[in-house]
């Protein structure tokens with residue numbers, strides 16, 4: 002389990018997020034003037050890379066009025082994500098999903114943090130309570146309404162999604178959505194609803210999509226998924242019946258796949274007749290965890 006975490010894209014962020022000092026506005030202000038401070042530029046939420054690494058640049062090189070968030074510290078160096086908007090040289094920027102497959106894992110985690118935060122700030126310039134303008138606080142972990150009579154506090158959201166590999170004996174349940182690449186199948190997934198436990202969401206989603214009843218649910222691993230700000234909660238779940246009735250609104254098809262077939266798919270053996278998600282996705286690691294049991 003631990004090994005899967007450390008090799009999975011968007012996990013293992015090693016920045017010191019400096020939680021206890023973020024409320025100190027004077028400290029944050031000083032960091033913005035500090036020559037050691039550096040920034041990672043995002044254009045339309047795609048990070049700037051150079052030689053397959055994050056392209057950190059001096060913060061002083063960016064216009065002070067660009068939207069930015071303080072991500073944390075690497076040693077003595079404060080690290081920011083800066084939203085540079087549309088750029089003349091889009092080839093310098095790599096979409097986050099592609100970047101995750103290229104970058105060292107801990108650097109992909111910084112992309113996840115920066116992308117999710119910049120996206121949230123871009124969409125929360127106005128107060129959901131009263132409609133007044135909001136302003137950034139704590140380097141980006143909060144916005145506060147400017148209206149004196151409101152002063153509502155708003156916090157960046159994380160939306161939990163369960164992704165579950167339902168297994169029954171030597172087989173696992175996977176489905177296909179029409180948007181998937183041709184031939185690919187994956188674990189089922191769905192958003193949690195207010196007032197649900199992880200286990201309840203797993204059972205509801207599997208039942209909705211395939212009508213398969215689910216017994217025991219076991220948490221295996223989680224992954225930040227910055228599109229825009231999800232937390233994928235990976236589980237293994239016990240199927241209590243074989244019979245599948247798909248919901249055609251959700252799935253194109255679904256079926257039971259044997260361990261041998263999944264192993265063949267991992268080996269890129271065309272005789273498997275299907276492909277599985279790439280290592281950037283938690284589904285890949287759930288399948289691996291199941292095969293290792």
Ligand SMILES: [Zn+2]
Nearest residue numbers: 128131146151
């Ligand atoms: Zn307000």
